[in-house]
Amino acid sequence: MELTDWKSALPPVFNRLCEEIQVMDVIIEWVDIIFEQIGTASKCPPHAHTWFEFNYVLTGRLDTHFGGDSICVQANEFFLIPPGMVHSHTYTKGNPHEGLCFRWRIRRADGGEENVPGGSLYARLFRLQKWKPGSYRDEAGFGAMLIHFLREAALQRSELGLQLLLVGLLEQLCTLQQSMEGQSGLTRTYQDxxxxxxxxxxxxxxxxxxxxxxxxxxxxxxxxxxxxxxxxxxxxxxxxxxxxxxxxxxxxxxxxxxxxxxxxxxxxxxxxxxxxxxxxxxxxxxxxxxxxxxxxxxxxxxxxx
Known part of the structure; x- marks a missing residue:
């Protein structure tokens, strides 16, 4: 199944996934899971929101602005927008982008403790609020994870199973967050x-x-x-x-x-x-x-x- 087929067949599946799920000590609310297409729009004005937003560009390019900083995001690159971060987008005429966008919110589960086996997932996901703005080259296999997710969704796998695949994506983001804080090789593309x-x-x-x-x-x-x-x-x-x-x-x-x-x-x-x-x-x-x-x-x- 090609991207065109996925864009036609999967939105109803994505809609069914947009609900809360509890994993360990955190409740994750999936706000939106969409194929991002700009249509005839030329830009998206400055705004912020209360959820996390992960964007992966599959084709084309767009320019994203964080305050006074501008970055060019191209195919096989991604960016993460934490809650409250003001940002805007400018779309390239003649080279529109297509991508996948995930939005989610988190809260600690009732009775959730930080000293849980394997460590607090809530604490790791919460730290993503400190993610540094920028466009990042996919050196951690996000593209493969997303293709696997799309294929499983096309096969009508269980909603829980598909949601857990997305949780795995969030955990990979947490791993990259730790790498970034430790300066251990995460490659961020630059803003100009x-x-x-x-x-x-x-x-x-x-x-x-x-x-x-x-x-x-x-x-x-x-x-x-x-x-x-x-x-x-x-x-x-x-x-x-x-x-x-x-x-x-x-x-x-x-x-x-x-x-x-x-x-x-x-x-x-x-x-x-x-x-x-x-x-x-x-x-x-x-x-x-x-x-x-x-x-x-x-x-x-x-x-x-």
Whole structure:
């Protein structure tokens, strides 16, 4: 069954799912489950609501605004809007988006305690109110989860079973929330199209010394204009951001059991080990070797810290 068929057949199924369900110590009220289609609309004005809203773009693109910040959301990206967050949307003429939208509210179940087996689900879901606004690339398999949900709905599975699939989606969001707070690799797309293009270039860059001039040429811009625009939009230079990405890569490598500081630095793009050690300590507050020891709780195996 294709997306067109699902859009025709599944709305009545979705409507039947929009009721309360209790899981552990939380009651989840499904407010809305819809295929999002914009029709002839060009924008949605600023507004807020009392529920959570999860949007996954399947095709096309839209621009979403959080206060003064604007983000471009494209296919296979998603965003989460917590209760009370003011936002608006602008739709792209000639490239309308289609997607799935889930809205829900939560409250603690009567007699629900935080010290429940496996931890409080209510507490984990409540923390989603602190979700950072932005558009996120789907690196956690949400697309596959949604396709599975649609297929099960098309097969007329039980309402409880379908609701529990959506609860699994919320739990995955909680896992990503923890990753985001721990800075462990969640990739958020950036708020301006130019910044997003630069980020993609930097993340894919495998060379040694970065040439901002070559990057500017690839974007059909002058070196000076690109540098000024990027600094204006992000508050830091392109070279500074490149170093951030390389330091994050080095930290990831240092968490591997057999990692060596020198090899991690080289693979991350640092030719000068002394400079790498200074930059790493400035960013993470400790030397690369101390960081590796703390992360893995291994004895120090290398000299020359």
């Amino acid at each position: 199209p130019l910044v997003r293009k630069v980020e993609i270039y930097l993340e894919d860059y495998q060379g040694g010394r970065l040439s901002v001039a070559e990057l500017a040429a690839s974007l059909h811009m002058s070196y000076g204009h690109l540098s000024r625009q990027y600094k204006k939009l992000t508050g830091h230079t392109i070279v500074e951001r490149m170093n951030q990405i390389r330091l994050e890569k080095a930290a990831e490598l240092l968490r591997l059991p057999d990692a060596l500081v020198s090899e991690s630095a080289e693979q991350a793009g640092f030719a000068d080990l002394s400079y790498f050690s200074r930059a790493f300590k400035k960013r993470y507050g400790q030397s690369p070797l101390s960081y590796r020891k703390e992360q893995l709780r291994l004895p120090i195996e290398e000299a020359g810290e």
